[in-house]
Amino acid sequence: MNNHEIDFTLYGDDMQFVEVELDPQETVIAEAGSLMMMDSDISMETIFGDGSSQQGGLVGKLLGAGKRVVTGESLFMTTFTNQGVGKKHVSFASPYPGKIVPMDLSELRGKIICQKDAFLAAAKGVSVGIEFQRKIGTGFFGGEGFIMQKLEGDGMAFVHAGGTIHKRVLQPGEKLKVDTGCLVAMTGDVDYNIEFVGGVKTALFGGEGIFFATLTGPGTVWVQSLPFSRLASKVFAALPEKGGNKGESGIGGLFDLFNK
Numbered sequence: 711m712n713n714h715e716i717d718f719t720l721y722g723d724d725m726q727f728v729e730v731e732l733d734p735q736e737t738v739i740a741e742a743g744s745l746m747m748m749d750s751d752i753s754m755e756t757i758f759g760d761g762s763s764q765q766g767g768l769v770g771k772l773l774g775a776g777k778r779v780v781t782g783e784s785l786f787m788t789t790f791t792n793q794g795v796g797k798k799h800v801s802f803a804s805p806y807p808g809k810i811v812p813m814d815l816s817e818l819r820g821k822i823i824c825q826k827d828a829f830l831a832a833a834k835g836v837s838v839g840i841e842f843q844r845k846i847g848t849g850f851f852g853g854e855g856f857i858m859q860k861l862e863g864d865g866m867a868f869v870h871a872g873g874t875i876h877k878r879v880l881q882p883g884e885k886l887k888v889d890t891g892c893l894v895a896m897t898g899d900v901d902y903n904i905e906f907v908g909g910v911k912t913a914l915f916g917g918e919g920i921f922f923a924t925l926t927g928p929g930t931v932w933v934q935s936l937p938f939s940r941l942a943s944k945v946f947a948a949l950p951e952k953g954g955n956k957g958e959s960g961i962g963g964l965f966d967l968f969n970k
Contacts, residue, residue, distance in 0.1 A: 713835030713865025714738070718812060726810045727803040728868055730831070732792035737834035738800060739789050744830055746803040751794025756786045789834060802831045806938050808872040811894070816864040818930070821898035824869050826859050827938075828894055833865030860898070869895055873936025880927025888923045891937035900929030 716738055717731040727746050730738050742756075792798040804810050810830060813822055823841045832838070841860040861867045871894040880886060880900065887905070896902065903924045925931050 713815075713863045714833040716833045716866055718866065718868075720810060720812070724807050724809075725804065726808075726870075727801050728810050728812070728831070729799050729801045730790075732790070732798050732800065734792050734795060737789050737791040738831055739787050739834055739836070739838075740802050740831035741829060742786060742788055744802045744805070745788070745790075746801040748790060748800035749794070749798040751792060751798050752800050753791050753793045755789045755791070757789055758786065787838075802868070804830065804870040806872060806941070808870055808934065808936065808938075809875040810868055810870045811875055811932060813861075813867045813869065813895070814865075815861065815867055818897050819899065820862055820864060822861045822867065822869075822895050823898060823900075823902075824859050824861065824895035825871075825893065828869040828871060829859055829861065830868045830870045832861065832867035833863075836861055836863035836865050836867050869932075871932070871934035872938050872941060873934055876933045876935070878931045878933065880925065880929055880931060882928045884927040886925045886927075886931060888925060888931070888933055889937075890923050891939050892933050892935070893923050893925075894932040894934045896925060896931045897929040900931060901926040 714736045716736060719729045719731070721727055721729060732738065732752065739757075745754075748754075790800045815822060815836065829838060837860075839860050839862065841858045861869075875894065878886060890904070903926075905922060905924045
């Protein structure tokens with residue numbers, strides 16, 4: 711096994727966090743800002759890229775960090791290493807209401823493709839890169855863009871998503887049509903494409919956008935019921951200054967009181 715072998719426990723329901731158990735000298739990598747708490751003997755270090763063994767030398771590290779910039783992430787990631795004696799724990803929290811999905815890459819053919827903001831943490835050695843979609847239509851109209859993250863290795867990785875998570879196993883040739891924002895992750899053998907929603911009325915008045923993702927099996931797909939972008943747009947539209955109903959503003963009305 712090339713990646714560090716870590717144990718974990720999930721806590722919570724709709725506002726989850728994951729507690730990772732580290733043996734001495736074991737390391738977990740995570741996105742900046744995802745830390746919730748950690749034991750005193752765990753040391754933190756900021757690194758370029760993901761610290762995987764594939765990034766040998768300065769050039770490899772710079773390329774790994776550059777890939778993260780393309781996906782809109784930071785140049786840096788944070789490692790958490792158990793420098794003490796005995797087992798220690800570090801916990802990472804989901805940034806918005808939803809679920810954390812643990813994925814054992816050794817059981818998923820060593821590769822997962824996910825939305826660029828879905829990655830939360832992983833065992834050291836897991837490579838966090840970018841996945842370019844081969845078809846031009848996916849790039850221009852995919853909602854999430856033609857660039858998605860890919861997680862490669864044989865260790866544990868954790869991704870997060872909004873609302874309820876549904877796991878769907880697709881048989882060879884089986885197709886599933888998904889709103890582009892609702893797609894969380896898929897195994898590397900799933901074929902992914904963007905298709906136009908037929909009919910002018912559907913496109914203009916359907917409220918689901920003009921394009922959706924078509925996923926073709928075999929493979930496994932994870933879908934979220936409430937993408938953060940959808941939640942944010944509803945909150946933004948409800949603000950009084952954006953035309954929302956002031957009588958139902960709730961907390962917004964409280965803010966107006968303090969601003970007077």
